[in-house]
Amino acid sequence: MTDAEATKKPAEQPAEPELPLFETNVGGQVMIVAELTDGQLAPVGLELLSMGRELADKLGNPLSCVVIGHNLGDVPNTLGHYGADIVYVADHAELAQYRTMPYKRVMCDLMESLEHPPHIVLMGSTTTGRDLAPRVAAHFLTGLTADVIEMDIGPYEHTNKADPEKVGLYEGCLYAVRPSFGESLKARILGPWKNPQMATARPGVFVPLQPDTNRSFEVKAIPVNLTAEDTALTIRDVVVELNKNVDLTAADVVIAGGYGLADAEGFKLMEELASCFDNAVVGASRKAVDAGWIPYVHQVGQTGKTVRPKLYIACGISGAIQHRVGMSKADTIIAINKDPDAPIFGFADHGIVGDLYQVVPEMIAQLKRQITAA
């Protein structure tokens, strides 16, 4: 080495000790659980298949989908068309309705029967997924991340000296990203020390793939062995409440009202605007729901629904981050607010600064003229 070369080199630094390398991917499946409502596939299952497909392809592992119920008909094939490589089917009269213990038994038996534990297990962040997933995670004493809004695969370097046995570089980890602290922050949660790495995913966040009827996939029936204890809980009644069936996530157009409406009457105006559109529903900000002007099922955002309609009209909504995370992925956002500094004008596509009680009736009148002219 010449002197010139030697001076170019930075001052000698103590070599970083190499971290032990751990490959968490041993070929285990990416497994998703598809939910049924009244025998129909719930949208979140198809959304999970889409996300699961991406994760499975990054890992190079198969994507499996579990469906549990009774008289499932063509449901398993549909799941194959939407991206599953293997569809596990548990079909049994005792499984017709969701119940914690029988479903947990089926899931745990299946997962234990595999050569490797699944690498990743995903369920919907629904009343079913949030009931079942922690029960399964606690059975396997593994990690579970709730209400995830983004996922990816990547490495993780654990250097926390407080926990020396776990220090190392881990490959093939599930990155499960969830909102925290009132949704002003996102946190990446990792659990690379044990498979399966589990998460529940928020409905309405991931977009299903286009179904492909030419895909090849396997359908496997899985044995159902339930004990008397498993079936000790019985279902006495299933009640569908019509006013609870507001399907915000499937609407093309969402007309959302906020605190700026000033009272419950304002939602009648929202209904009227919604009636000008096909497949339109009324949404609300948390403040409007908390004020008791409209039921919780209409709530968009933080603790409400995540929507991605083609058109979102926000009336009297300031656009706080808690609301934004639930609707910012709408194709077109129109905001009506009398405060020109409202945060919603920072991310809407079109804004009108004005009194919504003047703007909305004018909009209804103009839309009705367009409808009659059509």
Next chain:
Amino acid sequence: MTNANFNIYVLIKQVPDTGSKAGVNPDGTIDRARAKRMMNPFDKFALQAALHTKKEYGGTVTAISMGPPPAKEILLEAIEHGADAGVLLSDRRLAASDTLATSYALTKVIEYLNTEKNHPADLIFAGLQTTDGDTAQVGPEIAERLGVMQVTYCEDFSLEGTTLVARRIVEGGHTVVATPLPALVTVANAYTPLAYKSLRGAKKVQYLARTPEVEAEYISVIDLDVVNADPMLAGLKGSPTIVGKTWKIGEVGGSCVVRQGQSVANMVTDVLDATPVDEFLNKKEAVPV
């Protein structure tokens, strides 16, 4: 049925009061040292459920919490409302517990109390979720560890002997389930709100504040060793998950075309012209102008 002697536990947590400005940083994160503290709002419904069960069907209510020493405040609050006793699991080795590690520690407390009382829990109530974690996982994970039945998202319930009949919220409606005890129930905020403090309870807590030796009979503060828990399975070491990184939810947009100061009719026409509203119009039925 009012003579039953149910052993009822209610799991409650002290959380930062995000409704108060104190300790909330401008970016929305929480400085826990400066933040005001409160009982997790969801847990108030669970406490109400436990107290209702005691009143209607008989038994004793023990409030259980895990957290740093100030969490004793919410146990005293529970006693003011009518709980019989409080137990706080407080131990530095619990720091950085995720849901699985938390469920382990609380399960050990429940098992310890079951032995102490020589009567396993009949009903364990918990809030649906916490406002600082939002996971809704700890309840079901405890139920799994204890091997008991669970009902989550419970909005109403009654007891028929030792059968719990519960209304459980599901998407688009509810189901009514019946299960034998013991059971763990997570109570949704559609349940009855927590009633006012009882005069008797409030007087009792005032008395306890003056007489610490008596307070110790009602509120026990215990650590992992007391409940015979393995510290390797609690706290950071017992947690299979870790927060890898956090970041702010990115600012977006800036492309909004804002109309201001023109006539309302012009502004509306302008926006409707710029938006593909035509594809979504309801043309099925003629709407009168």
